Amino acid sequence: MDVPILKQGDFLIATVQAALTDADLLKLRSALVQQVVRCRSRGVIVDVTSLDVMDSFASRTLRDIAHMIRLRGTKMVIVGIQPEVAFAMVQLGLKLEGVATALDLEEGLAHLNQELRTKDERL
Amino acid sequence: MAPTNSISGNTQIEEEYGSSQRRSESASVLLRELVAHLRQNRTQLREEWARRITEAQLLTAMSKTEIFAEATSVYDNYVKALETGTFEDLQTYARNLSERIIPRGVETHEVVGIVLQLRDVLGRSLFGKYQTDFNMLNRILDAYEPAANRIANTVAVGFVQERERIIREQQEAIRELSTPVLQVRERLLILPIIGVIDPQRARQLTEQLLRGIRTNRAKVVVIDITGVAAMDATVANHLVQTVEASRLLGATVIVTGLSPEIAQTIVNIGVDLGKMNTVGDLQGGIEQAERLLGYKVVPLADAS
Numbered sequence: 150m151d152v153p154i155l156k157q158g159d160f161l162i163a164t165v166q167a168a169l170t171d172a173d174l175l176k177l178r179s180a181l182v183q184q185v186v187r188c189r190s191r192g193v194i195v196d197v198t199s200l201d202v203m204d205s206f207a208s209r210t211l212r213d214i215a216h217m218i219r220l221r222g223t224k225m226v227i228v229g230i231q232p233e234v235a236f237a238m239v240q241l242g243l244k245l246e247g248v249a250t251a252l253d254l255e256e257g258l259a260h261l262n263q264e265l266r267t268k269d270e271r272l
Numbered sequence: 273m274a275p276t277n278s279i280s281g282n283t284q285i286e287e288e289y290g291s292s293q294r295r296s297e298s299a300s301v302l303l304r305e306l307v308a309h310l311r312q313n314r315t316q317l318r319e320e321w322a323r324r325i326t327e328a329q330l331l332t333a334m335s336k337t338e339i340f341a342e343a344t345s346v347y348d349n350y351v352k353a354l355e356t357g358t359f360e361d362l363q364t365y366a367r368n369l370s371e372r373i374i375p376r377g378v379e380t381h382e383v384v385g386i387v388l389q390l391r392d393v394l395g396r397s398l399f400g401k402y403q404t405d406f407n408m409l410n411r412i413l414d415a416y417e418p419a420a421n422r423i424a425n426t427v428a429v430g431f432v433q434e435r436e437r438i439i440r441e442q443q444e445a446i447r448e449l450s451t452p453v454l455q456v457r458e459r460l461l462i463l464p465i466i467g468v469i470d471p472q473r474a475r476q477l478t479e480q481l482l483r484g485i486r487t488n489r490a491k492v493v494v495i496d497i498t499g500v501a502a503m504d505a506t507v508a509n510h511l512v513q514t515v516e517a518s519r520l521l522g523a524t525v526i527v528t529g530l531s532p533e534i535a536q537t538i539v540n541i542g543v544d545l546g547k548m549n550t551v552g553d554l555q556g557g558i559e560q561a562e563r564l565l566g567y568k569v570v571p572l573a574d575a576s
Contacts, residue, residue: 228522232482235520239513244520251522252489260522 152177154184159191160261162254166199174210182217192261193218196254198229208243215248224249224264228257302415307355309401310394318347321386321393328389330382334373342369343386350390354419359426366430374435383431387424394420451477453484459491460561462554466499474510481514485523492561493518496554498529505541508534512543524564525549528557 150173154163161184163177185193195211197203215225226249230238238244251257310317322343325331331339346369353362370383398416402409450473454462463481485493495511497503503511515525526549530538538548551557562569 230520232479232486232517232521235482235517236478236513238520239517244516250520252486256489256491256522 152180154180156188156190159265160258161185161188161190161193162196163194164196164198168200168202169207171206171210174207178210178214178217181214182221185218185221185223190223191265193223193225194254194257194261195225195227196229196257197227197234198231198253201231201234203230203234203238203243205241205243208238208245212245212248215245224261226251226257226260229253298411299415302412303354303357303419306398306412306416307351309398310351310354313397314347314351317393317397318344320397321347321390324389324393325386328385330385330389331373331378333376333378342373346386346390350423353423353426354416357419359422362423362426363430366427367434370431370434374431374438380428380431380435384424384428387427391420391424447473447476451480453480453488455488455490456558457562457565457567459489459565460494460558461485461488461490461492462494462496462558464496464499464554469500469503469507471506471510474507474514478510478514478517482517482521485518485521490523492524492526492564494526494528494554494557494561496528496557497531497534498554500534501531502533503537505537508537508541508543512538512548515548519547524561526551526557526561528552528554 150167150169152163152165152169152173154161156162161181163181165177169177181193181195184190195214197211200207211227215227218225227245228251230250249260251260318340322336322340325339325343326336331342334342345365349362349365353359373383395413395416398412399409402412450467451463451465454464456462461481461484463477463484465477469477481493481495484490495514497511511527515527518525528551530550549560551560559569
């Protein structure tokens with residue numbers, strides 16, 4: 150199942166709506182990495198609220214997407230990881246190192262806005 | 273009596289079958305007679321029983337009238353169970369009774385004691401009634417004793433089960449209370465941990481914290497472990513995992529009050545300390561959390 154990617158102002162929002170196969174994840178990766186520059190986005194949010202399982206491939210791919218997006222000059226936040234999923238991931242050693250996370254979409258947007266503000270101030 | 277001589281063939285089976293049926297029929301006839309006797313002498317036997325309870329100094333937590341009222345309903349339920357041979361009603365009654373008397377400090381030996389007293393009172397009255405006819409007395413006791421024992425069993429088991437249920441509930445409550453997740457400011461939670469942490473408590477703690485982060489939309493959590501004297505490697509690892517899981521929910525965790533022993537444990541298991549945000553005491557932890565959230569606490573005089 151394809152993940153819809155919506156443009157909302159300066160941000161891209163990808164909302165995962167059902168369990169993803171490995172192929173879906175790879176498709177999401179290339180779509181996001183392409184669109185982030187094409188849309189001149191300043192931030193990306195991946196919403197995983199509806200996922201109740203996160204395996205090693207999924208979390209590694211999400212981490213890779215985040216790192217790739219940073220290399221493309223933007224920030225990415227993963228939002229909506231469920232408490233049970235979070236603990237299961239940590240127990241499996243899937244820690245999403247170096248990836249920003251937030252409670253939900255609202256928090257994710259607030260985090261990105263904050264990041265942009267500090268970046269603008271520095272300039 | 274079942275025939276003990278060794279006649280083989282169908283005749284014996286039929287005979288045994290027939291005799292056991294006759295026996296159970298006669299047992300129910302006897303029980304009916306017994307119940308009639310108990311109904312007839314209800315007042316007198318009840319009083320005798322209540323007197324014996326007081327004499328044996330059972331149910332000291334209850335007044336005399338209460339004992340008598342309770343004795344009456346137990347008596348009636350007892351006779352009913354004898355009559356119908358079903359114990360469900362009695363079971364329910366025993367549970368209700370236990371629910372009422374356990375909070376008043378009635379002990380197990382008292383409950384078992386009063387039921388056994390009742391059995392004895394009724395047994396004695398049967399002796400009194402049938403003392404002239406030894407054969408009849410024997411048969412009626414044969415019918416009475418198993419039923420009476422079963423009743424005593426039912427009541428005692430009901431009482432103990434009720435008690436165990438209460439203990440389980442209390443354990444649950446203590447466990448809940450032992451890991452409070454408290455909100456001290458908008459988006460700031462504290463989790464004070466006191467006492468020994470075993471793996472089970474650690475798991476519950478994590479669950480409550482992660483759920484608390486979600487419901488309170490917390491951004492910063494201060495875990496204070498001043499009250500934890502020591503923890504083993506498993507639990508320390510669990511603590512570190514909890515910190516990481518909280519981060520996945522978008523919350524920063526500050527751990528305060530690590531004792532020297534626990535610091536040693538954490539260093540020994542080789543945790544990357546860069547990810548652990550630690551502050552010396554709870555006050556310092558809350559201050560840092562406020563800074564992270566953008567609060568600044570100033571005295572009123574300076575503010576104006």
